[in-house]
Amino acid sequence: MAFPVPVILPHTVRMDLEAADDKNLISMIDQACEAGWMRVAVPSILDWQAPISRLGPGETAALALAVAMPEAVLLMDERRGRRAARMLGLATTGVLGLLYVGQTSRAPRQPGAGHS
Numbered sequence: 001m002a003f004p005v006p007v008i009l010p011h012t013v014r015m016d017l018e019a020a021d022d023k024n025l026i027s028m029i030d031q032a033c034e035a036g037w038m039r040v041a042v043p044s045i046l047d048w049q050a051p052i053s054r055l056g057p058g059e060t061a062a063l064a065l066a067v068a069m070p071e072a073v074l075l076m077d078e079r080r081g082r083r084a085a086r087m088l089g090l091a092t093t094g095v096l097g098l099l100y101v102g103q104t105s106r107a108p109r110q111p112g113a114g115h116s
Helices: 011-019 023-035 057-068 079-087 095-104
Strands: 007-010 038-041 073-075 091-093
Touching: 007 011, 007 057, 011 023, 011 038, 011 057, 023 038, 057 073, 057 079, 079 091
Parallel strands: 007 038, 073 091
Antiparallel strands: none
């Protein structure tokens, strides 16, 4: 499985991270956006309702973005969010799936090269 580039981060999730004052993660997001492989987006359907209640605003925004982008692979670890994605027919993966794809798609290391 390959992931589409850029990775789309819901604006709501970024705001949650800013509210939590997670400066390191915000810095990494900014760097990824500057490098061009991530962007922050607001769903065009602002009043969209997820098919399962009790989802947080971040999960709801991620689902709304994925619905608007059928070629997307939704990164969702929350059980309720994954269930909602299945109901909508969306492709999903979790963080472990993302790490697996990242690891298996790397260029082979040179003998004697250190781990990064």
